[in-house]
Amino acid sequence: MSGSKEIGFDILENSDMNSVEEIGTEKMNIDKKARDRMLKITMDKYSEASGRQVDSQAAPEANEFVEQVSGTDKFQHSRLARIIGFAACSAAAVALIAGGMFVYKHNASPENTVSDPAGVIIITTVTEGTTAEPDVEEEETTESEGLSLGIDADFISPNFYTVRTDITQEELNAACKRYLDQLSKDRSEIWDICYAFNDVNHDNRPELFIKYSNPGVGGEAMLVYDGKEYKSARFMSSVSNFKTVENDIAGDVINICPEKSLVYVSSLDRFTGIYNSQIIWLDKNNAAATAFELNDSGYYMGGNLICRPADEKDKKPQNEFDAVYNSYNWQELEYTPYEDKVETKIQSGTKNGTGANVSDDKNEPIIKTEAQINAETKTKTETNTNAETKNKTGTPANVETKTKTQLNDVLINDSKFVNENAHTNRTDITQAELDAARKRVKENWYHKDDLEDNDMKYAYADVNDDGIPELFIKEYTLMHGYIQAMLVYDGEDYYGAEYYIDFKEYKHDDIDGSYFGDQGGNIEVYGNIMICPEKHLIHLNEGGDDLGTLLKLEKGNIMKTLYKYSYDACYEGGVEVSQNPETAARFQAALDSCSWQELEYKSFE
Amino acid sequence: MTDNEYRGMYEKDPYSAQTSLFDEYLNYVYAIVYNKLRSCGSREDMEECVGDVFSAVFLHYDRNGSFNGDLKALIGTIASRTAVQKYRSLMRHGNTVYINDETGELADDERLEEKTERSVMQGTLLRLIKSLGEPDSDIILQKYYYNMNSIEIADKHSMSPETVRMRCSRALKKLKTLLMAEGYDMKEGNI
Numbered sequence: 001m002s003g004s005k006e007i008g009f010d011i012l013e014n015s016d017m018n019s020v021e022e023i024g025t026e027k028m029n030i031d032k033k034a035r036d037r038m039l040k041i042t043m044d045k046y047s048e049a050s051g052r053q054v055d056s057q058a059a060p061e062a063n064e065f066v067e068q069v070s071g072t073d074k075f076q077h078s079r080l081a082r083i084i085g086f087a088a089c090s091a092a093a094v095a096l097i098a099g100g101m102f103v104y105k106h107n108a109s110p111e112n113t114v115s116d117p118a119g120v121i122i123i124t125t126v127t128e129g130t131t132a133e134p135d136v137e138e139e140e141t142t143e144s145e146g147l148s149l150g151i152d153a154d155f156i157s158p159n160f161y162t163v164r165t166d167i168t169q170e171e172l173n174a175a176c177k178r179y180l181d182q183l184s185k186d187r188s189e190i191w192d193i194c195y196a197f198n199d200v201n202h203d204n205r206p207e208l209f210i211k212y213s214n215p216g217v218g219g220e221a222m223l224v225y226d227g228k229e230y231k232s233a234r235f236m237s238s239v240s241n242f243k244t245v246e247n248d249i250a251g252d253v254i255n256i257c258p259e260k261s262l263v264y265v266s267s268l269d270r271f272t273g274i275y276n277s278q279i280i281w282l283d284k285n286n287a288a289a290t291a292f293e294l295n296d297s298g299y300y301m302g303g304n305l306i307c308r309p310a311d312e313k314d315k316k317p318q319n320e321f322d323a324v325y326n327s328y329n330w331q332e333l334e335y336t337p338y339e340d341k342v343e344t345k346i347q348s349g350t351k352n353g354t355g356a357n358v359s360d361d362k363n364e365p366i367i368k369t370e371a372q373i374n375a376e377t378k379t380k381t382e383t384n385t386n387a388e389t390k391n392k393t394g395t396p397a398n399v400e401t402k403t404k405t406q407l408n409d410v411l412i413n414d415s416k417f418v419n420e421n422a423h424t425n426r427t428d429i430t431q432a433e434l435d436a437a438r439k440r441v442k443e444n445w446y447h448k449d450d451l452e453d454n455d456m457k458y459a460y461a462d463v464n465d466d467g468i469p470e471l472f473i474k475e476y477t478l479m480h481g482y483i484q485a486m487l488v489y490d491g492e493d494y495y496g497a498e499y500y501i502d503f504k505e506y507k508h509d510d511i512d513g514s515y516f517g518d519q520g521g522n523i524e525v526y527g528n529i530m531i532c533p534e535k536h537l538i539h540l541n542e543g544g545d546d547l548g549t550l551l552k553l554e555k556g557n558i559m560k561t562l563y564k565y566s567y568d569a570c571y572e573g574g575v576e577v578s579q580n581p582e583t584a585a586r587f588q589a590a591l592d593s594c595s596w597q598e599l600e601y602k603s604f605e
Numbered sequence: 606m607t608d609n610e611y612r613g614m615y616e617k618d619p620y621s622a623q624t625s626l627f628d629e630y631l632n633y634v635y636a637i638v639y640n641k642l643r644s645c646g647s648r649e650d651m652e653e654c655v656g657d658v659f660s661a662v663f664l665h666y667d668r669n670g671s672f673n674g675d676l677k678a679l680i681g682t683i684a685s686r687t688a689v690q691k692y693r694s695l696m697r698h699g700n701t702v703y704i705n706d707e708t709g710e711l712a713d714d715e716r717l718e719e720k721t722e723r724s725v726m727q728g729t730l731l732r733l734i735k736s737l738g739e740p741d742s743d744i745i746l747q748k749y750y751y752n753m754n755s756i757e758i759a760d761k762h763s764m765s766p767e768t769v770r771m772r773c774s775r776a777l778k779k780l781k782t783l784l785m786a787e788g789y790d791m792k793e794g795n796i
Contacts, residue, residue, distance in 0.1 A: 005726075005789050005790070006789070006791075006792045007784060007790070007792060008791065008792030009730075010643075010792075011723065011727055012730065012750055013643050013644060030631060030632065034652065035628075037652055038627075038631065038635075038652050038656055039627055041655070041656030042623075042627060042660050043623075044656070045656050045657060046659070046660040046663045046664065049660060049664055050667060237756070245756055245760060295754070295756075296755075297754050569763075
């Protein structure tokens with residue numbers, strides 16, 4: 001608005017005391033380490049000022065805070081038996097690596113020692129139970145003349161591994177196939193699935209890399225073999241100098257440097273425009289040590305914050321990370337299309353009846369049996385299409401739906417999670433009135449950006465059989481691909497429908513990650529919404545490992561949350577249940593007991 | 606915690622009493638300190654300042670034998686004054702001369718007018734942020750005022766970072782719209 005006064009969040013600085021409380025007493029993120037540091041600072045200052053002897057050691061982990069060294073925070077760790085030491089030998093980032101030493105201890109054994117003749121990285125294990133602390137410190141101080149960093153087990157993620165030595169490539173192929181089959185079934189929104197094997201850490205048990213496309217973005221991920229199956233590999237990511245979180249080794253791009261057992265993973269944060277990138281070292285037991293990291297909070301080396309961006313335009317952290325990245329010989333993975341291979345074998349008639357490997361190429365998944373192919377053809381042909389063309393069970397939605405009557409009793413019908421949405425008791429509502437309200441929804445829709453407001457469509461469906469159809473909106477967004485929303489009519493306008501969830505001690509009216517009051521839709525899903533009017537049910541399917549949310553809309557627009565099964569929380573009837581195969585099976589059985597319908601969307605114009 | 610409760614605890618175990626008081630008021634003190642030092646101090650500066658505040662609070666009790674009334678108000682006052690001192694110290698070290706003291710600010714009519722206008726703007730922004738509803742109001746403040754990244758926010762709210770980004774994006778758009786209706790434009794540099 002021309003001539004308007006500018007306002008920013010900095011206006012909140014120097015607020016009066018009441019506002020300060022409102023702004024933030026409970027909103028900040030003070031973790032235990034920060035609390036302990038501040039308590040120690042307090043006691044030290046108090047002791048100094050009062051002359052009173054206060055035992056600062058009484059403060060837990062009080063000795064963790066160590067003075068900054070050369071502008072870098074260093075933490076002295078009390079449990080050096082678990083330490084990784086990383087010593088770097090030059091001020092320049094590239095040279096830091098070139099002269100570095102990586103002392104590592106994890107399931108130590110002599111064969112875990114890897115010496116690099118080029119002197120670029122030397123990895124040495126330290127024997128369990130030895131007096132590792134002085135040795136490590138001594139090595140660091142003698143080998144390095146510049147920065148010296150300590151990393152403890154907080155920055156290592158132990159991953160699944162196996163000590164079996166009888167593993168064949170056929171076995172790995174079978175495990176790969178099982179993983180990809182499941183992936184293709186679970187994640188209806190992805191397509192172009194490819195795979196590659198590479199033994200990054202030279203343990204003779206190749207890691208599995210997968211690559212896929214999905215709406216808006218693609219992705220790559222690394223998996224490790226546990227002796228039976230391929231499992232997601234994890235690493236520790238620095239959120240700040242005081243905090244880490246564990247993430248999957250997965251991102252927009254993965255490159256590898258097998259000669260140094262390194263994996264590079266990078267993703268663009270589409271909100272901040274900043275790349276989250278890591279260089280991860282993988283030991284022979286698949287433990288992932290985060291050697292270098294770049295994210296929106298700064299550039300980290302060995303878990304220690306080296307520099308943080310002064311402002312949004314500050315490229316120093318990026319440049320530091322890039323310098324390290326460029327010092328390695330990175331390889332792109334050579335992927336093999338998963339679907340193409342299956343189809344090729346079908347066409348050539350190369351099939352067997354056992355499901356065992358019949359390929360000459362040991363790096364390719366086994367071929368499916370004819371029965372398997374026949375059984376899966378219907379779904380696989382749909383796999384690479386957009387999420388909205390399928391339902392959760394993988395059944396082509398507008399081809400057929402199925403009802404497993406024998407499972408009818410598995411569906412629970414009530415819930416402790418109830419949300420009362422706006423509704424009306426009017427009986428004189430006309431379709432023309434609803435259409436006018438629908439048009440107002442579009443006019444007031446929140447996606448006003450030219451690039452985002454694409455292809456908006458609508459559908460009516462009377463899910464709760466109250467004679468007033470609910471409105472469903474579908475649109476394409478650059479960031480999330482197709483999203484869908486559900487709105488209910490209150491007698492005057494359509495409003496976003498809400499459901500209730502108590503999500504890990506934080507109560508949400510909706511947890512789908514997107515709501516925008518007024519006339520936007522609170523039920524908004526980055527995937528697909530299916531309905532079962534017969535039982536007044538709605539299935540929100542957001543893809544991934546998430547089986548979604550199963551809701552029941554009763555008359556009066558009362559929404560009950562029957563099931564939720566997501567990667568981090570599962571609820572059944574409004575009661576939290578553990579995430580395990582049995583829970584998933586119950587949810588899947590509940591889904592399978594219903595006749596799901598695809599919404600038939602129409603263009604607004 | 607009341608004055609009497611603290612005294613009772615202190616008589617039994619001074620360290621436990623101080624730790625309890627520290628834990629009860631840490632968020633409050635940190636919020637005040639952050640509010641003053643946000644634009645000029647690092648996280649380490651703020652933690653140092655928090656230490657100064659609690660140290661001063663403990664010393665105050667030692668000297669007076671009580672907190673004389675409203676403990677929270679006393680801690681708030683000490684925190685605010687300590688943070689202002691720290692702010693001035695940081696500004697001096699940053700080669701910026703701090704020329705206005707609080708008396709000077711209040712004596713100047715123009716500055717008083719500025720302060721009033723600022724207060725109105727603060728109130729407006731807070732009101733509109735609050736109108737976004739939970740958890741979006743929290744997320745917006747954490748992202749843009751406390752400069753927490755989406756991973757930190759996600760951890761605090763038990764959401765995925767992706768969800769946080771999406772909510773944040775939507776809430777910011779709504780906030781901009783609400784501000785425009787009140788005659789304000791969101792400063793681009795503050796987003």
